[in-house]
Amino acid sequence: MNHDHFRQQAYGPAARKEDARFLRGKGTFVDDIALPGMLHGAMLRSPLAHARILSVDTAAAAAHPMVEAVITGDMLAERGLAWMPTLSADVQAVLATDKVRFQGQEVAFVVARDRYSARDALELISVDYEPLPVVMDAGLALDPAAPVIRDDLGNGRGNAIFDWSAGDKAATDAVFASADVVVSQELLYPRSHPAPLETCGAIADLDEITGRLTIWCTSQAPHAHRTMYAMMTGLPEHKIRVVSPDIGGGFGNKVPIYPGYLCAIVGSMMTGKPVKWVEDRSENLMSTSFARDYHMRGEIASTADGQILAVRAKVIADHGAFNGAAQPAKFPAGFFHIFTGSYDLKAAYCEVTGVYTNKAPGGVAYSCSFRVTEAVYLIERMVDRLAAELGSDPAELRMKNLLRPEQFPYTCPTGLEYDSGDYPRALRTALDLAGYDALRAEQAAGRQRGEYMGIGLSFFTEGVGAGPKHQMDILGLGLADGADLRIHPTGKAVLAVSCQTQGQGHETTFAQIVAAELGLSPDDVEVVHGDTDRTPFGLGTYGSRSTAVSGAAAAVVARKVRDRARLVAAAMLEVAADDLEWSGGAWRVKGDPEQARGIAEIAMAAHSGLDLGTGVEGHLDAITVYNPPNLTFPFGAYICVTDVDAGTGQVSVRRFIAVDDCGVRINPMIVAGQVHRGLADGIGIALMQNITFDAEGNCLGGSLMDYLLPTSVEVPSPELGATVTPSPHHPIGAKGIGESATVGSPAAVVNSVIDALAPFGVKHADMPLTPAAVWCAIQAVANTTKGVKAPDV
Amino acid sequence: MRITLTVNGTEYSRIIEPRLLLIHLIRDELRLTGSHWGCDTSNCGACVLWLDETPVKSCTVLAAMADGRRVMTVEGLAAGTRLDPVQEGFARCHGLQCGFCTPGMMLTARWLLDHHPDPSEADIREALSGQVCRCTGYENIVRAVRWAADYEAAQDQADHS
Numbered sequence: 008m009n010h011d012h013f014r015q016q017a018y019g020p021a022a023r024k025e026d027a028r029f030l031r032g033k034g035t036f037v038d039d040i041a042l043p044g045m046l047h048g049a050m051l052r053s054p055l056a057h058a059r060i061l062s063v064d065t066a067a068a069a070a071h072p073m074v075e076a077v078i079t080g081d082m083l084a085e086r087g088l089a090w091m092p093t094l095s096a097d098v099q100a101v102l103a104t105d106k107v108r109f110q111g112q113e114v115a116f117v118v119a120r121d122r123y124s125a126r127d128a129l130e131l132i133s134v135d136y137e138p139l140p141v142v143m144d145a146g147l148a149l150d151p152a153a154p155v156i157r158d159d160l161g162n163g164r165g166n167a168i169f170d171w172s173a174g175d176k177a178a179t180d181a182v183f184a185s186a187d188v189v190v191s192q193e194l195l196y197p198r199s200h201p202a203p204l205e206t207c208g209a210i211a212d213l214d215e216i217t218g219r220l221t222i223w224c225t226s227q228a229p230h231a232h233r234t235m236y237a238m239m240t241g242l243p244e245h246k247i248r249v250v251s252p253d254i255g256g257g258f259g260n261k262v263p264i265y266p267g268y269l270c271a272i273v274g275s276m277m278t279g280k281p282v283k284w285v286e287d288r289s290e291n292l293m294s295t296s297f298a299r300d301y302h303m304r305g306e307i308a309s310t311a312d313g314q315i316l317a318v319r320a321k322v323i324a325d326h327g328a329f330n331g332a333a334q335p336a337k338f339p340a341g342f343f344h345i346f347t348g349s350y351d352l353k354a355a356y357c358e359v360t361g362v363y364t365n366k367a368p369g370g371v372a373y374s375c376s377f378r379v380t381e382a383v384y385l386i387e388r389m390v391d392r393l394a395a396e397l398g399s400d401p402a403e404l405r406m407k408n409l410l411r412p413e414q415f416p417y418t419c420p421t422g423l424e425y426d427s428g429d430y431p432r433a434l435r436t437a438l439d440l441a442g443y444d445a446l447r448a449e450q451a452a453g454r455q456r457g458e459y460m461g462i463g464l465s466f467f468t469e470g471v472g473a474g475p476k477h478q479m480d481i482l483g484l485g486l487a488d489g490a491d492l493r494i495h496p497t498g499k500a501v502l503a504v505s506c507q508t509q510g511q512g513h514e515t516t517f518a519q520i521v522a523a524e525l526g527l528s529p530d531d532v533e534v535v536h537g538d539t540d541r542t543p544f545g546l547g548t549y550g551s552r553s554t555a556v557s558g559a560a561a562a563v564v565a566r567k568v569r570d571r572a573r574l575v576a577a578a579m580l581e582v583a584a585d586d587l588e589w590s591g592g593a594w595r596v597k598g599d600p601e602q603a604r605g606i607a608e609i610a611m612a613a614h615s616g617l618d619l620g621t622g623v624e625g626h627l628d629a630i631t632v633y634n635p636p637n638l639t640f641p642f643g644a645y646i647c648v649t650d651v652d653a654g655t656g657q658v659s660v661r662r663f664i665a666v667d668d669c670g671v672r673i674n675p676m677i678v679a680g681q682v683h684r685g686l687a688d689g690i691g692i693a694l695m696q697n698i699t700f701d702a703e704g705n706c707l708g709g710s711l712m713d714y715l716l717p718t719s720v721e722v723p724s725p726e727l728g729a730t731v732t733p734s735p736h737h738p739i740g741a742k743g744i745g746e747s748a749t750v751g752s753p754a755a756v757v758n759s760v761i762d763a764l765a766p767f768g769v770k771h772a773d774m775p776l777t778p779a780a781v782w783c784a785i786q787a788v789a790n791t792t793k794g795v796k797a798p799d800v
Numbered sequence: 801m802r803i804t805l806t807v808n809g810t811e812y813s814r815i816i817e818p819r820l821l822l823i824h825l826i827r828d829e830l831r832l833t834g835s836h837w838g839c840d841t842s843n844c845g846a847c848v849l850w851l852d853e854t855p856v857k858s859c860t861v862l863a864a865m866a867d868g869r870r871v872m873t874v875e876g877l878a879a880g881t882r883l884d885p886v887q888e889g890f891a892r893c894h895g896l897q898c899g900f901c902t903p904g905m906m907l908t909a910r911w912l913l914d915h916h917p918d919p920s921e922a923d924i925r926e927a928l929s930g931q932v933c934r935c936t937g938y939e940n941i942v943r944a945v946r947w948a949a950d951y952e953a954a955q956d957q958a959d960h961s
Contacts, residue, residue: 022891022892022894023891023894025899026890026891026896026899027891028899029896029899029902030883030887030890030891030896030902030906031834031874031875031877031878031883031887032832032833032834032835032873032874032875032877032903033834033875034834034899034900035833036833036836036900038827038833038836038837039827039833041828041831122824122828123817123819123820201934202934203898203900203934204836204838204844204846204898204900204901204932204933204934205836205838205898205900206838253898253899254898255836255898255899255900256897256898256900256934256935258934287840288838288839288840288841288844289840509898510896510897510898510899510935511897512897676894677894679894680894680897680935680936680940683936683937683938683939683940684897684934684935684936684937685937686937687936687937687938710839710840710841710843711839711841711843711844711932712841712843716843716844716932716934718928718929718930718931718932718938719924719925719926719928719929719931719933719938719941719942720925720926720929722937722938722939724921724939724942725937725939
């Protein structure tokens with residue numbers, strides 16, 4: 008029985024350890040926690056998108072019999088807390104002092120004895136606003152005549168935040184100049200919102216006697232939050248404990264620190280009691296991290312026979328009123344430069360300009376793998392546009408241009424080193440699963456009958472698992488993760504990790520990783536996470552980095568334990584350590600495999616009076632910090648089949664075929680669940696979800712009646728396939744999977760709808776492809792071209 | 801005002817504000833936190849529980865409306881330590897990830913199977929369509945409900961043979 012065989016026993020579709028509590032309604036989410044004497048906070052928010060604050064009168068609210076404190080921006084300013092650092096080297100108002108800069112911005116905070124009274128008291132606060140002209144159009148934000156939103160910065164840069172580029176401009180321009188075919192397209196990736204079912208919230212409890220602050224919080228990154236709270240509040244970090252209990256979905260929404268969390272802390276400082284603040288759904292949608300809002304122009308160059316040569320992109324990135332985007336500091340556009348996609352290109356160049364507008368802050372959230380989703384959308388739409396221009400089949404065009412397995416490791420024209428891949432195999436698998444040729448035949452036959460069926464492909468490559476410390480940090484904190492593994496005398500293990508599960512099943516998967524390395528059952532491994540007092544430092548769960556970084560740390564720390572166990576086993580068996588080999592979940596004497604000791608026996612012996620020799624002090628426990636050498640590069644091929652009612656514009660998704668390659672799969676059941684979610688995201692983002700604003704800056708997506716999330720009747724049963732190309736640098740060959748489908752699927756949906764509309768001559772329409780958007784796209788082209796006549800209505 | 805209601809078989813009597821929402825009574829006053837709150841607008845279904853025999857979205861039901869009535873929450877779904885087949889199905893089919901929508905989903909699923917013991921996939925999707933899950937893409941929830949239907953059918957057959 009070799010080690011790989013044993014690993015196969017620990018890996019597999021094991022039922023989740025997490026489920027027992029959730030099935031019985033015994034999870035512990037932030038709002039489930041009630042502390043003795045706990046008070047409740049509520050936030051007063053701006054009704055206007057841009058206005059000067061003339062006065063804030065809180066006297067009536069403070070006089071409410073149930074109110075214990077009212078906090079304003081001026082009061083925070085006295086404590087040096089009116090502004091807080093963002094994750095992108097900007098500052099954000101905690102409570103506004105000078106102006107409000109987006110609708111829903113935080114203005115005042117009430118602390119009361121119950122939830123309802125806190126809300127009542129908000130009505131008693133009177134704020135005088137002087138309305139200012141708003142900037143809602145990212146394209147107009149850089150107009151010299153545009154009102155300056157961030158006059159607090161005084162940097163003379165107007166509404167510009169950053170200019171960033173990647174690739175070789177001159178080389179790319181040269182390729183474009185001599186290309187046979189160039190296709191360009193304006194593409195909007197609209198503003199979206201992750202909308203986890205649990206909104207954001209916190210309970211802050213400052214113990215006046217010990218000086219210890221405990222904050223229970225909806226945090227995807229408890230350790231980073233602890234450090235940030237120390238920096239913000241001046242409280243010493245060793246007196247701060249951040250607990251991220253059960254989290255009702257994150258998807259990037261729970262990476263930043265929000266003003267409400269700090270207000271809860273200040274409320275606890277002022278009252279000496281625990282203060283809970285939980286936002287409502289409108290607050291979540293209107294004020295917390297949005298996603299996307301990328302205004303892109305893509306260009307693709309090819310030879311006449313369809314050899315893709317180069318891509319160019321110019322992007323205006325709308326970051327809202329404060330640059331609260333979360334990504335590694337050196338990458339203000341995240342990993343957008345992976346827009347070269349999965350293809351063998353000669354050159355590529357992109358420019359991204361970040362701008363302020365009078366919208367909620369954020370920008371990197373919602374399972375985007377740090378802007379890879381925008382990049383994948385751009386390249387995959389452009390490839391389909393090129394296919395249409397050339398009259399090529401989009402699957403054939405992709406197959407012709409995909410990177411070949413022998414090209415890996417492959418450095419793309421903008422500098423990312425793709426670690427591994429077998430792209431043609433994944434695409435072939437997807438085409439076979441779909442029955443692609445038969446679908447095309449069905450489509451052709453249907454068109455004869457006036458039925459508009461679409462077949463849309465996307466092939467994506469992600470770079471996930473940020474990241475090497477020398478390249479990647481957030482606020483100076485390198486993106487490495489610790490792991491701490493303790494082995495009890497009876498051979499049971501406790502793994503403590505820094506990342507935090509929001510549904511991904513870390514308690515199960517990480518137990519499987521450790522079990523596989525140590526010859527234990529996953530049931531013998533308890534995973535501790537989400538409490539900074541009980542776990543080693545690390546940067547948290549986002550950007551599909553948990554398995555890629557913390558999962559690697561878990562494997563590495565288990566191997567440290569195994570190495571230490573070897574010394575003890577040698578003492579037990581009275582042989583030299585070199586005479587032992589790890590096999591079948593035990594240390595065995597080479598040539599005499601019956602002479603063996605497993606981890607449980609070794610753990611007990613390590614605590615015994617046995618002379619352990621040098622290198623072991625008395626137990627097997629180990630710690631590590633894993634600094635990834637590179638990102639991991641999962642990839643996949645997706646095919647979406649839609650039926651479009653040309654009379655109403657209604658799109659229904661008939662089939663979704665997804666072949667993912669995330670390297671070695673630890674728990675295939677959990678991997679499939681992650682993909683299921685992402686495909687639903689793709690359908691939602693492509694067809695339904697939209698955070699829009701009117702001309703005055705009012706948010707039109709501020710409730711789930713307006714911001715439409717897909718339900719069970721919009722999402723089909725997905726058809727999944729898998730290929731396995733292990734990451735060569737990850738200790739167990741795994742790659743991230745948490746965001747692949749969210750990243751890869753929107754382009755497949757849009758490509759499918761545009762494919763369905765090809766008979767009308769429609770070349771492109773922006774997301775979300777609501778019935779109205781689809782209908783308008785048909786009408787617009789029908790009125791100007793000689794395509795199929797649009798249906799009469 | 802004073803109300804009296806039975807929750808999961810236990811009678812409770814409370815003096816409440818007339819405006820108190822049922823979800824807040826259940827969660828904050830009775831401390832049964834398995835039912836969640838998610839949207840305020842009856843769109844997400846995280847707050848679904850049974851009022852008498854019917855699943856309701858308790859974020860838009862006044863606690864006063866539950867006076868004299870019976871409520872069942874997720875905490876009342878299992879029979880002692882024995883999980884309801886719906887709960888068992890969710891575990892076996894990976895029908896939950898973060899667990900936030902799960903109680904509401906399971907209570908609707910239980911109602912469906914009580915009234916429609918052999919639902920098609922389309923029936924299940926229709927029954928759950930008033931509730932939102934952000935994690936599973938619904939596929940494994942549908943499978944979980946179907947698993948429970950199959951399990952109960954097999955149990956019935958065993959009982960009758």
